Amino acid sequence: MPYADLNGAHVHFTDTGGEGQAIVFSHGLLFSGAMFEAQVAVLRDRFRCITFDHRGQGRSGVTPGGYDMETLTSDAAALIRHLGAAPCHFVGLSMGGFVGIRLAAENPELLKSLTLLGTSADREPESNMSKYRMLNLIARWIGLRAVVSRVMPILFGRTFLTDRARAEERKRWADAIVGNDRIGITRAVAGVIERDGCAGLLPGIDMPVGIGVGDEDVATLPGKSERLHVAIRESKLVVFNGAGHSSSIETPASVTDLMERTVGRV
Secondary structure (H helix, E strand, C coil): CCEEEECCEEEEEEECCCCCCEEEEECCCCCCHHHHHHHHHHHCCCCEEEEECCCCCCCCCCCCCCCCHHHHHHHHHHHHHHCCCCCEEEEEECHHHHHHHHHHHHCHHHEEEEEEECCCCCCCCHHHHHHHHHHHHHHHHCCHHHCHHHHHHHHCCHHHHHCHHHHHHHHHHHHHHHCCCHHHHHHHHHHHHCCCCCHHHHHHCCCCEEEEEECCCCCCCHHHHHHHHHHCCCEEEEEECCCCCCHHHHCHHHHHHHHHHHHCCC
């Protein structure tokens, strides 16, 4: 199983290899690189697809600190350099998008294009803070199973959650959330909800950018993606019908299409 010791973290990654241009996938909070498996399956014959798990999540090691967005961005930059993947196409969903925005603005030599999914350049809204802190406290001291039923409607839209044909998928991803290390996850959650905004970086991003958001996303409302689109010169915005916050899982073909069109603009 491939790991890299980077920036003080033991980072798990997958790498399909090959001679194609590299695409690096950065996952959302509570998940892992596995949330992009549908995109990797379609693209791996033409691109070198790299996924990784952020510190404290998935199969990556738990560290005492370093869960702020700036350190996570440094982790991603170190991995891209370690794997000789620069310049790559970068895809970030939610928390992964927080990283992608910072990477594109501060290390543009590492990227060719950027795809942002269900993400924002804003701070966490105050209206969410008390709820998320309480869920995090319960997860820390009781366990993730105690909060997963309340977390699923934040991470997925009503179409996915009510589709009887996708019951096994829902169970799979609920189990994946519960399977995280509760110390690592609660540290990661704290890093996300306490993050600083980075809207000031957006005008400096100078590369093709694809922005996608689900029309059922309640965690990062579509208006936030519209603001990204207005602020980033080379961006194009797509709304995914029937998707919530985890569009790479909920509407995988639509996400892959946005990625391919963004890569094609380079």
